[in-house]
Every structure is written in structure tokens, then in C-alpha cells.
Amino acid sequence: MGIVVALAGQVGGAKLADGFARLRGADCAVVVNTGDDYEHLGLSFCPDLDTLLYTLSGVGSPATPWEPAGDTQALYGMLKLLGGPDRLALGDKSLAAPLLRTAWQAQDRRLTEITADFCRHLGIQARVLPMSDDQVRTHVLTDDGAVAFQEYFTTLGCEPAVHGFQYAGADVAQLTPEIANVLDSPDLEAVVITPANPYHTIAPILEVQGMREMLRKRRAPVIAVSPIVGGRALRGTAGKMMAELGHDASALRASMEYLRLADGFVLDTEDAAQADAVRANGMEVLVTQTIMRSAEDRVALAQAVLDFARAIGEKKQVEAQAA
Amino acid sequence: MGIVVALAGQVGGAKLADGFARLRGADCAVVVNTGDDYEHLGLSFCPDLDTLLYTLSGVGSPATPWEPAGDTQALYGMLKLLGGPDRLALGDKSLAAPLLRTAWQAQDRRLTEITADFCRHLGIQARVLPMSDDQVRTHVLTDDGAVAFQEYFTTLGCEPAVHGFQYAGADVAQLTPEIANVLDSPDLEAVVITPANPYHTIAPILEVQGMREMLRKRRAPVIAVSPIVGGRALRGTAGKMMAELGHDASALRASMEYLRLADGFVLDTEDAAQADAVRANGMEVLVTQTIMRSAEDRVALAQAVLDFARAIGEKKQVEAQAA
Numbered sequence: 001m002g003i004v005v006a007l008a009g010q011v012g013g014a015k016l017a018d019g020f021a022r023l024r025g026a027d028c029a030v031v032v033n034t035g036d037d038y039e040h041l042g043l044s045f046c047p048d049l050d051t052l053l054y055t056l057s058g059v060g061s062p063a064t065p066w067e068p069a070g071d072t073q074a075l076y077g078m079l080k081l082l083g084g085p086d087r088l089a090l091g092d093k094s095l096a097a098p099l100l101r102t103a104w105q106a107q108d109r110r111l112t113e114i115t116a117d118f119c120r121h122l123g124i125q126a127r128v129l130p131m132s133d134d135q136v137r138t139h140v141l142t143d144d145g146a147v148a149f150q151e152y153f154t155t156l157g158c159e160p161a162v163h164g165f166q167y168a169g170a171d172v173a174q175l176t177p178e179i180a181n182v183l184d185s186p187d188l189e190a191v192v193i194t195p196a197n198p199y200h201t202i203a204p205i206l207e208v209q210g211m212r213e214m215l216r217k218r219r220a221p222v223i224a225v226s227p228i229v230g231g232r233a234l235r236g237t238a239g240k241m242m243a244e245l246g247h248d249a250s251a252l253r254a255s256m257e258y259l260r261l262a263d264g265f266v267l268d269t270e271d272a273a274q275a276d277a278v279r280a281n282g283m284e285v286l287v288t289q290t291i292m293r294s295a296e297d298r299v300a301l302a303q304a305v306l307d308f309a310r311a312i313g314e315k316k317q318v319e320a321q322a323a
Numbered sequence: 324m325g326i327v328v329a330l331a332g333q334v335g336g337a338k339l340a341d342g343f344a345r346l347r348g349a350d351c352a353v354v355v356n357t358g359d360d361y362e363h364l365g366l367s368f369c370p371d372l373d374t375l376l377y378t379l380s381g382v383g384s385p386a387t388p389w390e391p392a393g394d395t396q397a398l399y400g401m402l403k404l405l406g407g408p409d410r411l412a413l414g415d416k417s418l419a420a421p422l423l424r425t426a427w428q429a430q431d432r433r434l435t436e437i438t439a440d441f442c443r444h445l446g447i448q449a450r451v452l453p454m455s456d457d458q459v460r461t462h463v464l465t466d467d468g469a470v471a472f473q474e475y476f477t478t479l480g481c482e483p484a485v486h487g488f489q490y491a492g493a494d495v496a497q498l499t500p501e502i503a504n505v506l507d508s509p510d511l512e513a514v515v516i517t518p519a520n521p522y523h524t525i526a527p528i529l530e531v532q533g534m535r536e537m538l539r540k541r542r543a544p545v546i547a548v549s550p551i552v553g554g555r556a557l558r559g560t561a562g563k564m565m566a567e568l569g570h571d572a573s574a575l576r577a578s579m580e581y582l583r584l585a586d587g588f589v590l591d592t593e594d595a596a597q598a599d600a601v602r603a604n605g606m607e608v609l610v611t612q613t614i615m616r617s618a619e620d621r622v623a624l625a626q627a628v629l630d631f632a633r634a635i636g637e638k639k640q641v642e643a644q645a646a
Binding site: 041042043059068071072074075076077078079081082083084092093094095096097099100102103106117118120121122 | 364365366382391394395397398399400401402404405406407415416418419420422423425426429440441443444445
């Protein structure tokens with residue numbers, strides 16, 4: 001058994017990453033999107049990182065995995081009473097990570113180190129790796145110009161039609177030694193693109209300097225799990241964005257976001273009819289149950305993805321020997 | 324009726340300031356010690372300012388007036404889980420003011436403006452004025468050297484014997500225009516030194532550049548209310564510090580901290596026997612009930628102090644006319 005690297009963010013990504021973490025522990029590395037990070041009240045908010053931490057540690061709320069279970073808003077109530085901004089509701093428990101992260105960043109600690117410290121204290125064995133220690137900010141291009149993802153998501157309620165994306169800072173953001181180390185490992189077993197928004201969760205990760213190059217030189221299969229099931233995203237705005245970008249909101253179309261990158265694509269049973277079309281684009285296909293309602297579902301999908309990756313690896317080896 | 328200026332900090336100071344605020348509203352100005360302020364987790368904590376805000380707005384806890392009523396520690400629990408510092412317990416509601424203050428200070432807003440904004444939103448009519456917008460930090464001199472007041476108070480539990488105090492930054496801290504304005508007002512009716520620790524609450528205020536000069540030129544009586552009742556401080560460490568500094572922990576000795584500054588001194592009925600000795604040092608004396616258990620007690624003491632100030636003012640006028 002080797003090292004599994006999951007590219008992740010959002011709830012679906014965190015759930016599948018949790019499946020790998022449960023299977024592999026420290027031999028699971030999760031590369032997490034930080035393009036949706038933002039500053040508010042002087043604090044560094046990293047929504048995808050925190051969702052991962054809460055999910056992998058089990059402190060997350062089952063219904064709202066981006067926050068710790070049983071969160072309250074006592075601070076937020078007092079903040080509004082004092083005349084503070086009310087546009088973002090702030091959970092008491094949810095504020096702990098941004099507060100501590102900001103304090104430690106002010107001491108010149110890298111985001112990767114800070115996240116590793118959080119993991120150690122939360123008892124997370126898997127390696128949770130921010131996609132870069134440098135700042136990348138995803139901007140959504142709309143009719144009214146470019147807006148920061150967080151503004152699009154909260155203030156604008158995902159309302160404006162999306163024409164494209166910019167990943168500000170990605171062209172100079174450096175790959176971390178920790179990520180280079182796992183992607184370059186002789187023990188690399190699979191790289192998994194988790195079911196998350198291709199545009200603002202997975203794309204920013206791929207845009208970090210050197211990431212695509214590392215993936216091109218991969219010694220293990222890359223498997224993507226469809227973020228679209230039955231023509232829509234389970235959560236989030238992937239389906240809406242695909243339509244606004246002029247695409248079908250389909251698993252087939254989602255697979256095309258990973259052409260020439262993914263060796264295999266995982267379709268939900270509901271989308272089995274699209275398997276041949278995905279194969280025609282040059283990807284191996286696994287059709288399986290991808291909706292993760294329980295911890296068992298997460299582990300089962302993670303195992304299915306790893307079995308799929310192994311099969312692809314063996315097939316490639318046979319082909320290479322035959323050639 | 325003119326303007327009453329209270330020099331304040333701590334619980335006793337906040338209670339008496341509340342009495343003046345209830346009597347005079349916007350014609351009450353409270354000059355607040357910031358020498359006990361500190362930074363923690365990158366946030367600006369101003370314990371005396373916040374105690375004033377909570378007390379004057381009524382959001383404070385009756386039992387623990389330095390925090391809002393019904394405070395919780397959800398953030399603090401999560402912070403410890405993440406490996407954050409545990410030496411200072413942090414209340415959720417109590418964190419709102421430091422968080423917002425820090426964010427606004429980062430926008431180059433003055434502490435005085437920020438505090439005025441808090442007051443406006445909390446419905447406080449009285450003017451709550453930080454003693455300076457510049458940083459002053461009180462250090463306690465102990466056998467082990469100088470320690471920041473906050474460290475002495477929390478980490479060291481007020482344990483080490485105190486040999487003296489330093490008010491770092493006071494020699495360059497500027498008087499604010501708002502304080503200069505009220506102290507220089509032709510409507511100034513009285514300046515009241517509230518019952519608070521003379522060394523780390525009142526002294527830092529007096530050490531701010533220009534403060535003593537403004538008070539020397541006063542057009543109204545200065546009245547000090549004893550922080551010592553029956554040989555001890557009601558709360559806090561005034562009595563302990565006086566003993567360690569080689570003094571009696573008595574109201575008489577406390578009055579001597581304000582020689583050549585206060586025209587009158589207010590003794591608790593319990594200390595009536597010391598009245599003559601205080602008078603012998605050149606101060607007028609009022610003996611009254613100074614322990615404030617209820618809002619009525621605060622107002623009654625505030626009114627008694629103002630009546631005392633008026634009597635002193637009239638007596639001075641008669642003396643001046645006779646001379």
C-alpha cells in the first residue's frame with residue numbers, strides 16, 4: 001500500500017478525503033484549496049481547510065460540516081451590538097481556527113505548519129496540506145466585473161452569472177515542499193480529484209506553480225470522481241456554473257474538465273449511461289455509488305477508487321510490456 | 324450643572340462612573356486607564372475600557388462586571404482543542420470588543436473614536452475617553468524584575484511582592500483632544516478620582532503627558548474617593564500593594580497618594596475615625612457610605628461627591644473673596 005493524494009475542498013471533497021484518511025491514516029495526504037480563503041475582521045478564514053479539519057477529526061457538524069458541531073453565535077451577537085459588520089454570521093467555535101491561525105501567521109509560521117499543528121492536536125493522522133503557503137484568491141468573472149469568490153458566495157448569494165475565473169496569485173504561488181514530497185514519492189499509489197467544484201475548488205490547486213508539472217510526471221494513476229450526479233451538484237454551484245459557462249451540467253461534461261489529466265473517471269450509478277461517452281474521450285470509467293451519506297459510504301467509495309486506480313495501473317503496465 | 328470628569332478603571336471606578344453617567348448623561352466624561360491593556364492572540368484587550376462599557380450600558384454581568392452577562396467559552400474550548408494558549412480564559416461575548424477594536428485599529432482609527440463608536444451603539448450617553456490614544460503599559464516591579472501588569476495579574480496571580488511601578492510609554496503618550504477639551508471646559512464642575520487602585524489604575528492616567536498640568540490649571544475641585552475601606556480594598560490588590568510598598572493599608576494612607584492634587588477626600592463611614600488625620604494633610608473630608616451594592620448606591624455616592632465638590636467650590640470662593 002502506498003500514499004494516496006487527494007485534491008480536495010468543499011463538503012464532498014472532505015467526505016471522500018475522510019474515506020481515504022480512515023483507510024490509510026498518515027499515508028493519506030489531502031491537498032486543499034485555499035483559493036476561497038478570505039480576510040474578515042483582520043482574521044484569516046480558510047473555509048476549505050477548516051471543513052477538512054472538522055470532517056477528518058470528527059468535530060464537524062454532520063448537517064453543516066464546515067463548522068464544529070453545536071456551534072453558537074454569542075460573540076457575533078455582541079459584535080453586532082457594538083456596531084460591527086453583520087454580513088457574515090460568525091460561529092464561536094468556528095472562529096477559533098481563524099483566530100489562532102492569524103496569530104500564528106503573524107509569527108511568520110507557514111500555513112502548512114500551522115495546519116499540521118492543528119491536525120496533531122485534533123488527532124488527525126492524515127496529512128492536510130494547503131495547496132500553497134502563498135496567497136491565491138479565486139475571482140469570479142461576472143457581468144459586473146471580477147468579484148472575490150467569498151463576496152460572490154456570501155454577499156451576492158451566488159446570484160450573478162459566471163463567465164470565467166481568475167486565480168490571482170496562482171502564477172507566483174509556490175508548491176510547498178510537503179506537497180512536492182508526496183507527489184514525488186516512489187510510494188505514490190493514486191492521485192484522486194475529489195467530487196468538488198472543478199472551477200473554484202480543483203482548478204486553483206492545479207494552477208499553483210509546478211503542480212501540473214508534478215502531476216504530469218506522476219508515477220501513479222490520476223482518478224477524478226464526478227462532482228455532478230444526475231445533472232446537478234449535490235451541494236454547491238458546480239451545476240449552475242457549468243450552465244452559465246455554456247456547458248451541459250452533466251457528469252460527462254465534468255469529466256472533460258480533467259481531460260489529459262485524469263486516467264480514470266468515477267461516475268455515479270445514476271449516470272451509468274454516460275460511461276461510453278467518457279471512455280470515448282480517453283478515460284477509464286468506474287460506475288459506482290458515489291453519494292456519501294455515512295462514514296461507511298466514504299470508506300466504500302475511497303476503497304472503490306483505490307481498486308480502480310490499481311486496475312488502471314496494472315492495465316498500463318501490461319500495455320507498456322506489450323509495447 | 325456642569326461637566327463631571329471621572330478618572331476611572333476597575334469595578335469600583337466603573338460603578339461610580341455609572342452613578343455620574345446616570346446623573347449627567349453626556350455631561351459625564353470618564354477618563355479610563357489603558358495602562359493594563361495587553362495583546363493576546365493578536366487582539367487588543369482593554370480591560371478597564373471594556374468594564375466601563377459593560378457597566379455603563381448595562382450589558383455587564385452583575386457578579387463579574389468585566390464581562391457581558393451570560394458569557395460562554397465555546398471559542399476558548401475549540402481554541403484549546405486546536406493547541407492554542409490556555410493561560411487566559413476567553414469569553415465569547417468578551418472577545419467581540421477586542422476583535423472589533425483590533426480590526427478598526429488596523430484601519431488607523433484612534434482608540435478614542437473606536438470607543439465612542441462602541442458607546443453610540445451601546446446607547447451610552449456619557450463620554451468614555453481612553454486616557455490616551457498612544458500605548459502606555461504599566462509594569463510591576465518585583466524581586467524578579469519588571470513584569471507587565473497583565474502577566475502579574477494572570478500568570479503570576481498577583482503573587483510576587485511589589486516594589487514599584489513603571490508606566491512605559493506614558494512620558495510620550497499624548498493627551499487626546501477630547502480629554503483636553505473636557506478638562507479645559509469652562510463648564511467643568513468636578514474632577515473625581517474614583518475608588519480604584521492608585522498605582523496601576525489612577526497613576527497611569529496622571530502620568531500621561533499634560534494630564535497633571537491640565538489638572539493643576541483646573542477650574543473645579545478635584546475629589547478622590549477612597550479605594551480602601553476598613554483597611555482593605557473591596558476588590559483588587561490595592562491593600563496588598565500598599566503593604567508591600569511599606570505603607571499602612573488605610574484610607575488615610577490612600578489619601579496621601581493624592582496630596583497636592585485632590586481638594587477633597589471621601590472616606591467610608593467605617594473609616595470616619597481617620598477624617599481628622601486626612602484633614603490635617605490639607606484635604607477637605609466627606610464621610611459617607613461608599614460601598615456600592617445597587618444602582619441606587621452608585622447614584623447616591625455620585626450625588627454626595629458632587630454636593631461635596633460644590634461645597635468645596637463655594638468655600639474656596641468665599642476664601643478668595645476674603646483674601
